Amino acid sequence: MQPVPPTTPPQDLPAAALSTGAVARRLGVSPTTLRSWERRYAIGPARREDGRHRRWTAQDIARLELMCRLTAQGVPPAEAARAAQDTAPAAPAVREDAGRAPGGPNSLPLGEVRPECRGLARAAVRLDAPAVEELLDAALAEHGLVTAWEEVIAPTLHAVGRKWASAGERYVEVEHLLSWYVSSALRRIRTAPGQPHTPPVLLACVPGELHSLPMEALAAALGERGLPVRMFGPALPADALHEAVRRTGPRAVVLWSQSRTTADRPLVRSVAGIEWGLRGARGHSAVLLAGPGWASGPQDPRTERLFGLRSGVDLIAALAAAGTTPPATGAVRAAPAAYGS
Template sequence: MADEALTAGAAARRLGVAVTTLRTWHQRYGLGPSQHLPGHHRRYTAQDLDRLQIMRRLTAQGVPPAQAAAWAQRMPLPAPESAPASGPDAAAVPGLDSAAVPGLESASFPSSESAGGQPEPVGGRLRGTPIDVVWPEIAGPVTVTTRDGGGHSIRTGRAGPAARGLARAAMRLDGPALRDILEMAVTNRGVVDAWHEVIMPVLIGIGDRYEATRRFIEVEHLVSRSITEVLGTIARPHSSHNPRVMLAAADEEQHTLPLEALAAALAEAGVPSRLLGARVPTQALADAVARTGPEVVVLWSQLPETGDPAQWTRLLSAGHGPLLAAAAGPGWPAERLPAGVVFISSLAEAVQLIAATVPPAEVRGTTRGKRAAL
């Protein structure tokens, strides 16, 4: 790309941002095109694009634009032939160490409360939105800021800069930035902490915006797809280890992101699992249990209409009961579950309980945070 100079439109497509964003960065922060040919508009050189890439990555990670622009302006850039491949870490930005940007991984940036509005606790579900995908304990610590009517932001309450950066990228429909932030969060924090500290505040924020506007379903779809893709990159235990954990959604239950997070967190802990996915009829689940003999069965229900305890009664009466039968999700009436069925209230609790029932396998050539090839 050394000899290539691009128009604003072409540069925007290359970076995955809007042309108006490039113009704003040019007018406010001086990150504009530097090549000028007589009779033509200025064009973006390879070095211009490198600096804009730094700007994009830092703002996606929650760094305020003015601070990100200052770093982009003075960041030493490598020669084109030595430019590193893009990756999830801040270190993938040329010359940038995450520790070099003050506050990048702290909560020192202005919180969403400073933008106006008061924090309002959110209940354990996303209140009828298309992404009711939370563990029950989320009702406690996570808050979001709400306002009536429209709006084009996702409030993440007291969540840190990674969650705020994820929310900004989500509203921009910036798939590459979403993946970068999610990969960095999972690598640096592990699946469980990334889920609770980064992913859940954004999912709840999207649900809040949907409730206020009945819009932004496209945002939810892109975020959900990005989460699924990143969770799928967690290295699984070697195929020689037979999975003794079965994960499934209850009959007619369509929400599976929490199960995908559980499967990834278990893999990170060295515990292989089978994930059957959404809407598993009770008879099909019973057949699968009889065929494979798992020691743990986790059945997820997000909504009350899918959390019928009779599913557990039928499954356990089939004669192939697992050592651990666990009902997960706010859809289950915990007080009406059959004897022998454990109610799990959090992702962390699920991982701990399952790992205690099924000891982790020896994972060949994998460590926490290491990723499988796509």
């Protein structure tokens, strides 16, 4: 058995006892896992309301957190449970630095975030795929797609990216696992029926750009509103993009660029200049630029910047209702929000 690391008090636990669901979100495990641990290893809450409802105290949660750390290091669950029970951590005090993620050097730099975000990060670091999947589905069901993306999913993706950038080749597996399950969760979102014969919205990453999750989130959010989407994913070649615009006659074309190296301004101007439709009734698509890669450079004619998922969906919905001419710059714009990975 591996040595038991010293118990450090959790940094974000309230004094009041919590439900199983709340504890699961904070620790990044599924409620089913907590109930399984209680049944198999007797590592459960000391308190129940009305003999049925579990209520986890600070001491209970401290034991669970130690068990999570041990299992993340490869200790078998039965041994981790015994070690957590034998340690019997004292009740942690609520600290002023509650925004800092506990967990030592393997934790992700999250800052002030929702508890669900912290739990999702812990599950991702442990490579606990079932917990990641369940936590994503719970966040989407509870908060809705846009809020879950901007306040839970995107902050966790950003934290994984920062950790990977600062740790060399480590944590790439965490990023890949989390990205896969985020993508899967987004594709499970039900599309609402839309108006027939409505021009679609074309979504694509510019050539050389492989980060497609933000476009997948936008596709899912537009689908929820019944707006037709043509999603082309990462690194769409320029010729294929031009052909897709001509063939579909889209209401808008959204181009994602994650970095300045992929932000192709000549491509934007060429797409904005494409005409489609029958002779005598030609039309142009609005071109919307999304992603941090477009942060620098002049504003191109007939283009608009998107700064967040919520405001981006609102702007596209306005275009769909009003026609293909973009509103005046800034007319449907919010403060920059989490809209990328």
